[in-house]
């Protein structure tokens with residue numbers, strides 16, 4: 001089983017990563033982690049290469065991620081909230097998924113034949129709501145052919161309680177692992 005995890009937090013030992021690491025303790029198989037702040041993947045520049053061609057005109061670390069997306073059984077979008085959204089840096093990396101949108105809608109292709117299971121992990125200090133970020137994460141997962149998406153794991157009070165000490169989030173992570181590990 002292969003799991004691809006997009007991490008939108010800049011904090012390597014922060015709340016998002018504490019939940020991701022907890023998930024990894026329970027998850028079967030192998031995984032690949034894309035750290036949006038440190039992976040060096042450039043944003044989509046809307047050059048429109050993918051309006052007519054498969055793949056992307058930008059040749060960088062995303063090439064390997066496109067390959068892993070094809071093979072993956074599970075895809076996770078994990079992020080801290082910034083202004084009630086996924087972090088800008090994560091959205092920047094994920095803008096490179098535009099090639100899949102263009103394949104489906106402009107080139108009438110099926111860019112990712114293999115269906116995935118999807119997971120969402122969100123953390124926030126406690127301001128505002130998580131609704132927008134949840135919707136964005138679901139949309140992004142659908143662009144990667146996630147047919148089944150687990151209930152999001154959310155820790156939205158980290159100004160007071162670290163995600164790792166949030167019992168609801170921790171049990172949510174274990175449920176997410178069981179969902180992803182299912183045959």
Ligand SMILES: Cc1cc2nc3c(=O)[nH]c(=O)nc-3n(C[C@H](O)[C@H](O)[C@H](O)COP(=O)(O)O)c2cc1C
Pocket residue numbers: 009010011013014015016017079080081082083084085123124125126127128156158159
């Ligand atoms: C620029 C910025 C914007 C933020 N906006 C929100 C927000 O809208 N809602 C919220 O609950 N927390 C917000 N936070 C707080 C972080 O989401 C919170 O501290 C989170 O636990 C950090 O996760 P991490 O340790 O994984 O990076 C914001 C933090 C920063 C730096």
